[in-house]
Amino acid sequence: xxxxxxxxxxxxxxxxxxxxxxxxxxHASCRHEADNFLCGDRATVEVGLEGDRIRAVGGKIRxxxxxxxAAALIAETAPGLDRAALAEGVEQAHRLLAEGTPATGVxxxxxxxxxxxxLKHRHECVMLPFEAxxxxxxxxDGDKG
Amino acid sequence: xxxxxxxxxxxxxxxxxxxxxxxxxxxxxxPVLSAMAAYETGGRANVKRGIYPLxxxxxxxxxxxxxxxxxxxxxxxxxxxxxxxxxxxxxxxxAHSFGAGLSAMDEIIxxxxxxxxxxxxxxxxxxxxxxxxxxLPVDDEGYPDLDELKSLIGPxxxxxxxxxxxxxxxxxxxxxxxxxxxxxxxVPVLVDGAQMAAHGPIDVAALGCDFYIVTxxxxxxxxxxxxxxxxxxxxxEMPPFLGGGEMIRRVTFEQxxxxxxxxxxxxxxxxxxxxxxxxxxxxxxLGQDWTAIQCEERNLMxxxxxxxxxxxxxxxxxPGDNGRRVPILSFAVDGAHPxxxxxxxxxxxxxxxxxxxxxxxxxxxxxxxxxxxxxIGLYNTQADIDAFAAALDHALEVLA
Numbered sequence: 001x002x003x004x005x006x007x008x009x010x011x012x013x014x015x016x017x018x019x020x021x022x023x024x025x026x027h028a029s030c031r032h033e034a035d036n037f038l039c040g041d042r043a044t045v046e047v048g049l050e051g052d053r054i055r056a057v058g059g060k061i062r063x064x065x066x067x068x069x070a071a072a073l074i075a076e077t078a079p080g081l082d083r084a085a086l087a088e089g090v091e092q093a094h095r096l097l098a099e100g101t102p103a104t105g106v107x108x109x110x111x112x113x114x115x116x117x118x119l120k121h122r123h124e125c126v127m128l129p130f131e132a133x134x135x136x137x138x139x140x141d142g143d144k145g
Numbered sequence: 146x147x148x149x150x151x152x153x154x155x156x157x158x159x160x161x162x163x164x165x166x167x168x169x170x171x172x173x174x175x176p177v178l179s180a181m182a183a184y185e186t187g188g189r190a191n192v193k194r195g196i197y198p199l200x201x202x203x204x205x206x207x208x209x210x211x212x213x214x215x216x217x218x219x220x221x222x223x224x225x226x227x228x229x230x231x232x233x234x235x236x237x238x239x240a241h242s243f244g245a246g247l248s249a250m251d252e253i254i255x256x257x258x259x260x261x262x263x264x265x266x267x268x269x270x271x272x273x274x275x276x277x278x279x280x281l282p283v284d285d286e287g288y289p290d291l292d293e294l295k296s297l298i299g300p301x302x303x304x305x306x307x308x309x310x311x312x313x314x315x316x317x318x319x320x321x322x323x324x325x326x327x328x329x330x331x332v333p334v335l336v337d338g339a340q341m342a343a344h345g346p347i348d349v350a351a352l353g354c355d356f357y358i359v360t361x362x363x364x365x366x367x368x369x370x371x372x373x374x375x376x377x378x379x380x381x382e383m384p385p386f387l388g389g390g391e392m393i394r395r396v397t398f399e400q401x402x403x404x405x406x407x408x409x410x411x412x413x414x415x416x417x418x419x420x421x422x423x424x425x426x427x428x429x430x431l432g433q434d435w436t437a438i439q440c441e442e443r444n445l446m447x448x449x450x451x452x453x454x455x456x457x458x459x460x461x462x463x464p465g466d467n468g469r470r471v472p473i474l475s476f477a478v479d480g481a482h483p484x485x486x487x488x489x490x491x492x493x494x495x496x497x498x499x500x501x502x503x504x505x506x507x508x509x510x511x512x513x514x515x516x517x518x519x520x521i522g523l524y525n526t527q528a529d530i531d532a533f534a535a536a537l538d539h540a541l542e543v544l545a
Binding site for chain 1 (some may be wrong): 483499500
């Protein structure tokens with residue numbers, strides 16, 4: 001099995017399949033688009049906040065299977081977390097991709113992306129929904145929902 | 146094709162695999178590499194100014210390259226050929242220099258099927274000068290709507306900028322027809338020939354265009370070099386784009402006068418090695434049997450189309466096989482994103498391009514977010530098409 005084949009294992013495909021339900025968030029607190037300038041993929045993320053905690057994450061994904069899988073993982077993991085826990089998720093995603101360091105805690109699901117560690121040219125695909133989510137939350141800084 | 150393939154080291158070594166990304170860049174031919182190595186290792190010198198033997202020889206080689214590229218483009222006067230760093234810089238040169246003569250509310254017509262390199266420089270000119278951009282639509286196959294062109298041209302139209310062959314659909318523009326309409330209204334036409342020049346010699350005189358642009362790395366030549374051909378009457382009236390050495394007639398602190406074209410547009414030390422390489426590539430291309438090559442390229446493209454048509458959920462983007470086209474083939478597979486296909490097929494040694502191909506408006510017009518693109522060059526063979534089909538099946542199986 002090649003490195004490329006390993007990326008498309010059942011865990012990532014199962015996650016990506018869930019992206020079909022990645023839709024608009026009712027009464028979203030913010031909305032942000034992130035573009036991968038290299039390939040044109042776009043993640044549009046909406047976040048619904050309740051106080052300082054995430055109520056729901058959704059939006060629209062126009063991208064490859066990795067973008068879809070990452071968006072689905074966020075939508076699955078983020079509800080109930082606060083901003084610090086989300087930032088921790090972004091940090092863990094970076095470390096997993098850059099160093100291969102396994103994710104832990106509530107973000108353990110990120111380990112589905114372990115095969116992407118060796119494919120540097122695809123790291124941005126995984127990070128695109130995270131960047132959109134960060135951009136979205138940045139727009140609500142000071143607004144606790 | 147075997148004889149041709151033997152002239153490409155990356156193909157002989159097998160390192161390039163089934164290389165079907167020729168619309169992005171072609172492999173480089175041995176005669177081109179040899180000529181560049183000979184200049185670099187045989188005692189190189191700067192061009193245009195030196196009068197010692199090495200410099201005189203370098204200048205002669207550089208100017209010979211200009212003549213060769215002009216000949217490949219069907220231009221009678223090599224002084225109408227300006228070396229640039231590529232097609233993008235050539236279009237930017239025109240946008241700045243020709244654009245300097247335009248005023249607010251003057252109009253430029255840009256094709257809807259353009260590469261970003263033939264869109265963004267005109268948008269930047271719009272910002273600088275207040276010109277108006279009008280978009281010439283394309284039909285469902287990607288061909289420019291020439292009937293619409295007639296209605297878009299008005300008294301303020303100053304330029305039509307259009308591709309000769311689409312880097313997404315492969316559709317070839319009827320440049321003669323565009324020029325005929327444009328010239329009825331005294332409007333010059335700029336043609337982006339980046340995708341066309343790899344598929345046979347160009348005849349700018351027959352096309353009737355006013356600017357023609359090519360790039361070396363899509364013509365089996367080096368990167369970092371391209372060329373702008375323009376009518377002498379236009380070049381003579383255009384101010385320089387970049388200032389510096391090599392492009393002046395006389396410099397004082399009060400005033401500078403400029404060299405005549407083409408040197409006016411080649412400020413500083415040019416990419417000499419690359420220009421020599423492009424000249425050799427042009428000569429090498431001119432010496433090929435284009436009737437046979439074009440026939441083979443079309444056969445291979447039809448083979449690709451047939452293989453794609455046999456598979457479910459595949460949609461071809463662009464003209465049919467009998468259309469006026471070059472062998473650049475875009476397709477979309479329902480449920481399989483182009484980047485995932487390219488990743489998986491690439492791991493099987495098949496080089497393709499996926500995405501918007503730097504032509505986002507066109508891709509959107511064709512009703513997709515992105516496409517997978519296979520582009521055929523003169524050295525491709527049936528084995529490459531077979532490898533493509535096998536890799537596609539593998540990718541679809543993995544993604545299922």
